Structures are given as C-alpha cells and as structure tokens.
Amino acid sequence: MDSVRFDREPAAPRVPLALKILIAGGFGAGKTTLVSALSEVRPLQTEEVLTGAGIGTDDVSGVEQKSTTTVAMDFGRITINDDLQVYLFGTPGQDRFWFLWDELAFGALGAVVLADTRRLADCFPSIDYFEQRGIPFVVGVNCFDGSRKFSLEAVRDALDLDPDVPLVLCDARDRQSGKLVLISLVEHVARQRGEPVPVG
C-alpha cells in the first residue's frame, strides 16, 4: 500500500486508494436502487454538464442558456479500510450520453451490468461497451417482483455471454444481495489475473 500514500509531507494525511466500479444496465434496470442499497452514505448525486455546443468547447459564455443541460450521476461509497474505498458510479442510462461513459470507465476496476428480464435487450449496449474495452464485468439479473422467471442458462444464452462472465441473480434493493454481486465482480477481476481469491 505504500504506493498509494501521500508521502512527500511526512505529516500529511494518508490518501486512500479509491477503486471505481460502474453500475450499468438499461434505463430502469435498478442502477440507482443498487447504488443506494450499497452506499454507506446517503445516496449521492452529482451532475455532469453537457454543452449542446459540442464536446471540445472551451467556453460557454453566452451560450449556456440554450445549450447546457445536466446528467445526474448516482454514486455511492463503501469504505473498506483507512486505505481503501470503493466508489460506485451508476452510468447514465441513455445512449446519447455514451461519451460520459469513457470518463467513468477510465481506470475502473470493473462493472456490474444489471439486466431486467422483461427488457433484456436493454443491457446489450452496456455489455458491448465493456466487452469492446476489455473491462471486466458481471451481469446481475435483477429479480423484480412479478418478472417472469427465466433460468440463468436461458439468460446467458440470450445475452450471448462468454462462459467465464459471471451471471448472478440479485435483488437490487437488498444490500446483502448487491454485496454478493460486487464480490463476484472482484473475484472475477482477480481470476482474470490468474490468481483466485480464496473464499473466506
């Protein structure tokens, strides 16, 4: 952990290492709910500003009234210990905000893709995004009340998932359930590096 310490000033407080995990999935798949269930702090929301004038604009003086808007981003925090924090970021649910994903995904440990079996196709773009960028992800099938029950194998086939991508059932409202999804993601990340995380 020495590498994450702020070591130029001996008396300076230690700076924790922050790991970033994305919570993705289609609109209404339960992303906000999952972030809220897992976060140790009140559900936080921040906003990213879009300028309709275009990405790459350096100055919005005079144009902001008609061309800026905000995209709310949910985020939550889990403190593992003094040196380690996990930040969860819910991704914007709409295709036109894709460019925000690149920033969110930068340096991310991995992603949870929430799938709603009533609208399974809604999570295809998320899966494509992470596959194309080589970002490890797991798929959590959010079990909504009254949603039709599919077997995990049927869902895996429908999503055309690689065999090594974990697919787990979850209830996004439930902290314990969400926790297990995150654990399966971190274990998946570790496996991809070739060393399994021992159970315990």
Add this chain to the structure above:
Amino acid sequence: MRAESPGPQHEWLDAAAGPVVRPYTLTGGRVRPPVDGFDLVAFVLTVPGADPTGVPGLQPEHRRLVDLARRPVAVADLAADLDLAVGVVRVLLGDLLARGLVTVRRPPAAAHLPDDNILKAVVSGLRAL
C-alpha cells in the same frame, strides 16, 4: 442553479436530461480546468497551512473547497458536498491548484490496477459489511 424546464425543440433537452442550468456562471464561462487530472476519484488535499483569505479571484465556493479538502476528499464527493456539477468543480479545483492551495492525487491508470492483496482486502471487506 436550476431554471425552468427546457422547451421541446432541443433534442438534448427533455425531462430525462434534466433542467436547463447555468452552472458555468461560477467559472466565468470556463469549461476546462487549466490542468487535467481531476478524475472523479482523484483525491484533493489542501496544502498544509494554505489560507485562501485575501487570495484574489476566488469565489466563496473556492474557499469551501479549500476547507473541505483539509482532509483528503475525492472530486466526486466535493461535487456532491457543494451541490455543483463535476465539470464546474473541476474548473474551481484547477484554479486552486494553479495557486498552490491544493494538491491532487490521481488514481492509478487501468494498467496499474490493484494487486491481488488489494482485491482480497476488498472481498473480505465486502463480506464483512
């Protein structure tokens, strides 16, 4: 910061996109910070002993950032604490960095993701929740 609902004529603007805002008034219209590196999970730390009082060109929001960062705090948390858009906070933090009032600790790039010991700590930490 919030204004009336946007009209229907702009494809970017609708109920899902959120209200029309004028957030960059605070930054004088500047969208980009003078320096990069303010990732959402970059930690900001006020330089020990830094005193923004009397430093020209700073807004009250700058001073709040200096106070909040007396302990290491992530950019995303600062944006939430100040209830400002991340893009706005980045510009303000850039001002503070340029004046030597804060330092920023960037998160490691993807190529330097945590080693297995850290992943193990995350898993056991999560299990203990």
